[in-house]
Amino acid sequence: xxxxxxxxxxxxxxxxxxxxxxxxxxxxxxxxxxxxxxxxxxxxxxxxxxxxxxxxxxxxxxxxxxxxxxxxxxxxxxxxxxxxxxxxxxxxxxxxxxxxxxxxxxxxxxxxxxxxxxxxxxxxxxxxxxxxxxxxxxxxxxxxxxxxxxxx
Numbered sequence: 001x002x003x004x005x006x007x008x009x010x011x012x013x014x015x016x017x018x019x020x021x022x023x024x025x026x027x028x029x030x031x032x033x034x035x036x037x038x039x040x041x042x043x044x045x046x047x048x049x050x051x052x053x054x055x056x057x058x059x060x061x062x063x064x065x066x067x068x069x070x071x072x073x074x075x076x077x078x079x080x081x082x083x084x085x086x087x088x089x090x091x092x093x094x095x096x097x098x099x100x101x102x103x104x105x106x107x108x109x110x111x112x113x114x115x116x117x118x119x120x121x122x123x124x125x126x127x128x129x130x131x132x133x134x135x136x137x138x139x140x141x142x143x144x145x146x147x148x149x150x151x152x
Contacts, residue, residue, distance in 0.1 A: 004030050004127050005139070007085050009150045011060055012131050018064035024074040025132035026067050027112055029094065029119060030082040036124035039092040042076045049073065053087040066090055077115075082126040094119055106145055116140045 001009075008028075016023050031037055041048075053062040059080075066073040072091075079089040096118035103117065116128040120140035128140040129148065137148040 002127075003085070004082060005148060007056070008129055008137060008139075008148060010056060011063065012129075012137060012150055014060045015063040015067055016131075018060065019067050022068040022070055024067055024069040024071075025130070026063060027077040027094075027116065027131075028080055028129045029077045029092075029116075030080045030126040030128070031124050032082050032126060033124035034079065034081070034088065036122065037079070037092075038095045038097065038119075038122075039077070039079070039089070040095070041089075042091040042093050043073050047072055048090055051087055051090060054084070056085075059085070059087050062087055062090070077119075077128070096122060103143055113138065113140075113145070117143055117145060120144075 012026070015026065049062055049066060053059045063078065065071060068074060076091040077094045078087055079092055080087050094115045096115060098118065099121070113130055116130050117140045119125050120128045121143045129137055131137045137150050139146055139148045
């Protein structure tokens with residue numbers, strides 16, 4: 001298991017528990033080069049929480065607060081520096097390039113999952129994780145999707 005997967009296994013159950021019934025899900029993009037990401041903020045800077053969130057406890061607290069339906073920042077992808085596991089940006093619209101040749105469809109899915117899959121093809125993206133339903137985390141790497149076993 002990679003350091004990112006271990007981080008997800010520790011952080012996501014705590015985020016879901018703290019968010020309670022208002023949990024809206026979470027999309028996380030782990031990157032190596034922030035400047036190479038096709039993202040745009042969804043929320044004005046003055047409405048966003050203070051970042052970066054550096055420690056695991058800070059990341060849990062931040063994600064628990066913004067992953068509630070009541071938060072203006074619950075939508076989009078949150079960006080995590082892949083080496084330091086620091087949350088650097090929240091609520092980002094992700095618009096990855098569409099390949100000339102369509103990818104084979106592994107199973108039906110929504111726009112968030114397709115954006116995650118296509119973004120995972122970018123050289124600056126280590127991994128994209130989508131957590132929307134109870135105890136199910138989908139991980140995308142190199143255009144491939146798999147479930148991540150996380151204990152909730």
